Amino acid sequence: MVDLFTYPPVLKGFIVLIITGFAFPITGVYLLRMNLLPLRFMLMHGAILGGALSLAMSINPFGGTLVINLLLVLLMTWMSRSLKADPGQLSAFFMVVSISVAFIFIYRFQVPAKDTLSLMWGSLYTLNSFEFIGTLVFSLLLIIFQAQYRHQLRAVFFDSDVARTAGVNETGFYYGIILITAVTVAAAMKLIGALLLDALLLLPALIASYHAKSYKGMVLWSSFWGGLFATVGFLLSLAFDLPASSTIAVFAALVFLILILTQKK
Amino acid sequence: MEHSLVLFQNEKQIFFSDEHWLYPLFEVEQFLGERSISPNELFLRDKIAGKAAAALIVKLGIRNCFIELLSERAIPVFKKYGVNYSYQKLVDHIQCRTEDLITDKMTLEETYLFLRKRAGKVQGVSLKINSLSVDIAGKQILDNLELDLGRGEQLVVQGENGSGKTTLIRSILGLIPSINGSITIGEEVVGSSGWQKNRVQTGYLNQETIKNNFPITAAEVVAIGLSSQKLPETERAYRVELAMRKTGSFHLMSKLFHQLSGGEKQRVSLARCLCQNARLLLLDEPTSYLDEKGREELCELLVDLSKNEAPTMLLVSHDSNWTDRLKWQGKILKGGKLW
Known part of the structure; x- marks a missing residue:
């Protein structure tokens, strides 16, 4: 199995997965606390639109997905805050619009649907240099963001009104969190796929929320579980010749199940 | 005597001040607070003293004093609390508005708090609302509302559900973007850049x-409460501990907030405001989720707070049985106005 690491795509995939495994669950904490779960579904559909557009225009699907997702979250957040529209309903609206426009592009430009839908299950071993470095840099920035603004983030997560009266720029942090979520989802989709990205984002944060005794503990435990799932899942996939993304997701789900059942007892 | 006030310990001068009005006595309070000196060893010489100064001298624990110009109104205070006084000249009253404002009904504690407020020695900040009108979804909630609350004062606003109590609080907090009229906290108008900074x-x-x-x-x-302040972690921890001790919630420090009782949550939230060093406290129906014990504890806590740190406090509630126990001044919010 060690020999496999001599192959650059495997080594690159392993490095990026470990780093994101520790970093991306931080976004999972944001998603859970800010109740942004509907946003995640919208971003998955946005990714298909981004992929279809990119393939139709012969540009990098990762970049296209990122741009479309950023536009969608900004539009949705602006509409929900300015027009007082329900974020869940807006997410559903943009989901439908995204997937409809995506299929129009697929049909009109004769984009192979299989290539677009490959985004749904990720492609860890096909990272190019831009995607590899970009994902690593973003992961480090995410960790720095969390460390630098942990006090302000804690206030925003606790209560938005209280955060404002404590002098925190709550609106700025809200938009920041939304943008970070969009980039994380786009990156995680490339690594592990749209359908399985929750294994890297949400499951670690969910598990941490069951046993963490503080906000600080919640962030650290989420990061720990994410790193563990990524490392063990990846090594198991190599050992048993299984797809990395599915192995990580199954391992994370098993740990989640065991912890839930243990806690009930 | 050259200085306006001189303090001696066993005939040795240990403090003097050239300030006016009651400020030299507040300086003595700070001076003594930083040292361990028995008040029995102290002798105070003051240029002028009326009823207000007499009350402060008593509060400081000073037993012996000489006053150059003494008001007759000060003598009952000295006699009541056993202060040995002498004077150079006795007058029936001195030209001081403060002396006129102290009534015989006021206890020593009430007089002391009143004087601290007048001297600006309280944490509170003034709140002034001019012609405040707020419309929400086409319905007028507040209508040319006026309010003037001095530093360290407390006010209970009562009103029925839907009368606009929470809207009033949220307007003062700057959480309602479109209001007519003005709200001034201290020197800062709500919504201004100065207010944003403070x-x-x-x-x-x-x-x-x-x-x-x-x-x-x-x-x-x-x-x-310290989220927007850049502080070393040790300083942050110290301030949190101090605030929690003040509200009697230190023992709850490592407990999960959502597992606390309603009363404990309010203690912790009050500690958050103290930690923030809030000079104006806005309390929106703070007893909503409290049982009788919790309500009693919160009442004691707020009364203590109003006597010690004395932030300006505005509390809205429909629970008149509870707010009566606070003995704060009260107003009714009705028809968008305060009565």
Whole structure:
């Protein structure tokens, strides 16, 4: 199995997965606390639109997905805050619009649907240099963001009104969190796929929320579980010749199940 | 005597001041507070003293004094509390508005707090509302509302559900973007850049401070009051501890906030406001989720707070039985106005 690491795509995939495994669950904490779960579904559909557009225009699907997702979250957040529209309903609206426009592009430009839908299950071993470095840099920035603004983030997560009266720029942090979520989802989709990205984002944060005794503990435990799932899942996939993304997701789900059942007892 | 006030310890001069009015006595209070000196060893010489100065001298614990110009109104105070006094000249009263404002009904504690407020020696900041009107969804909630609350004063606003109590609080907090009229906290108009910079001077205690069981400890909740301040971690921890001790919630430090009782949550939230160093406290129906014990504890805590740090406090509630116990001045919010 060690020999496999001599192959650059495997080594690159392993490095990026470990780093994101520790970093991306931080976004999972944001998603859970800010109740942004509907946003995640919208971003998955946005990714298909981004992929279809990119393939139709012969540009990098990762970049296209990122741009479309950023536009969608900004539009949705602006509409929900300015027009007082329900974020869940807006997410559903943009989901439908995204997937409809995506299929129009697929049909009109004769984009192979299989290539677009490959985004749904990720492609860890096909990272190019831009995607590899970009994902690593973003992961480090995410960790720095969390460390630098942990006090302000804690206030925003606790209560938005209280955060404002404590002098925190709550609106700025809200938009920041939304943008970070969009980039994380786009990156995680490339690594592990749209359908399985929750294994890297949400499951670690969910598990941490069951046993963490503080906000600080919640962030650290989420990061720990994410790193563990990524490392063990990846090594198991190599050992048993299984797809990395599915192995990580199954391992994370098993740990989640065991912890839930243990806690009930 | 050259100085306006001189303090001796066993005939040795240890402090003097050239300030006017009651400020030299407040300086003595600070001076003594930083040292361990027995008041029995002290002798005070003051240029002029009336009823207000006499009350402060008593509060400082000083037993012996000489006053150059003494008001007759000060003598009953000295006699009542056993202060040995002598004077150079006795007058029936001195030209001082403060002396006129102290009534015989006021206790020593009430007089002391009153004088601290007049001297600006309280944490509170003034709140002034001019012609405040707020429309929400086409309905006029507040209509040319006026309010003037001095530094360290407390006010209870009562009103029926839907009368606009929470809207009033949220307007003062700057959480309602479109209002007519003006709200001034200290020197800053709500919404201005100066207010934005000093936003932490307003603390907010709402009805229910957390909506789910997100894991966050009581100490972390208190530390939220320091969120926008750059402080070393040791200083941050010290301030959190201090605030929690003041509100009797120190023992709850490492407990999960959502597992606390209603009364404990309000203690912790009050500690958050103290940690923030809030000079104006806005309390929105703070007893909503409290049992009788919790209500009693909160009442004691607020009364203590009004006597010690004395932030300006505005409390809205429909619970008149409870607010009567606070013995704060009260107003009714009806028809969008305060009566």
